[in-house]
Amino acid sequence: MSLLDTPLWDVLVGSFAGDVWERILPAVIETLYMTLLASSITLIFGLILGVVLTVANPNGLIPLKGLYTGSGWIINCLRSLPQMVMIILMIPVARLFFGKSYGTNACIIAIAASCIPMYARIVESSLLEIAKGKIEAAKSVGSTNFQIVFRIMLPETFPSLIRGFMVAVIAIISMTALAGMFGAGGVGDIAVRFGYQRFQHDVLFAAVYVLIVLVQFVQFIGNFTSRQILKRRNLV
């Protein structure tokens, strides 16, 4: 069904048809797979990098100017690349790891390269917001730097880390859609092949629904958990 020859309402109704969803379901699963895997990788490495940035900050626990400026510079470089350029740039890297430059796994490298630096910056800004006094209190009872990071800084900023992570997950979802153009499959691939190349706008609409629901769901989960935690801590 195309908007070129069918009224909008009919296309809208048609986008809920069974055959459209049969076609799109495998793509949804691919998108979920990419999002889940890329989010986990982003979470782990983003957290590590964010903690390193905070700790090595000139005013941080272990000021290491070289490490701080070095990693900051690399992060800025990676972040300055638009997502599409990053995907193209990572094609040879993906080939090196997986032997092929397309497919869901290959695109995860590009997503990680683009979203890890972003989440690292979010983690850094969350951790920097922690009241300096709390860290001094932790120091004054004889905490090691390791204990300050893992027993004070991360738990204290947990709600804001969750919200930041949801921003990253949504960026990842949008990037999986873009990666669809470059052979990664998923909902984005469906949108391009059916919506753009074949004018099958009912399929395009279905892809749009999936993305909207996905993002709303992610945002809801993030807001809900972070709010629950704040409530339990009597902070809202």
Added chain:
Amino acid sequence: MEQIGVSRDDHPRDDHPEDDHPEDDHPADDHPATRKHKAKDEFIRIVNLRKSYLMNGVKVEVLKGINLSIRKGEFFGIIGFSGAGKSTLARCINRLETPDSGKILISGVDILKLSKTDLRLARRNLGMIFQTFNLFEAKTAYKNISYPLEISGVSKTNIRKRVLDAAELVGLSDKLNAYPGGLSGGEKQRVGIARALVNRPDVLLSDEATSALDPQTTLQILELLKDINRTTGITILMITHELDAIKYSCDRMAVLEDGVIIESGSVDDILGNAHSYTGRLFAKVFFEFKKSVALSDGAGI
């Protein structure tokens, strides 16, 4: 010159004429009376402590050679207006700030010469409470108090016992499951005190601990600190800008102005023999005292 048995009345005594004793300008450890006690019960000794900050590229000296000596088990107050450097001084003692030069001896051990590991262990012996309480909002009151024990590897059953003891000491046994976000200012400071005391330190540093509290809560907290000082024999060093707080609780005091200690000695002596600078503070206290008399009909400080 110590504790000459003057009742702590609310007015500075007038029987000392305005004779500027040369001793008054000397730091405590040059004081003849203090020197006499030195060998016996000097516990914390600060020698020629200096600290400066870089502010917009300009070096600002905050502490200009502090000399101070504090005895074991005493409740010592340091007073000064904001910017006098009193907070910096307190934070140098457990090395939250690193001084430029000088010595801080606690039972003869120079805190400034300790290695990182030794400093960490030494800090467990130096409890600290803060103006902004600085509680961990992610932890319940219980977990806040138990945290210092958890990181020093005390066994679980022992932790429980000591946390409950500390909570009882500060009168907070019924609020242990609450998060700091749900506690009042006074309760928060009680958690802070319990957290600072749970390691059973020899020294408690109080950095403006009552300045964020209302007058009534301030009194309760001061009363609690006095009580703890009496029952446990802990040495308390209280930094404050409220002379009332010092009058209420301290044995001896020092007056810090512009990075130098301009007076130190027993609270009664300093109150009775006001240097011009201290006089300025007194004027303020009198003013506030008059207000509090009007408010509470003399029941207050």
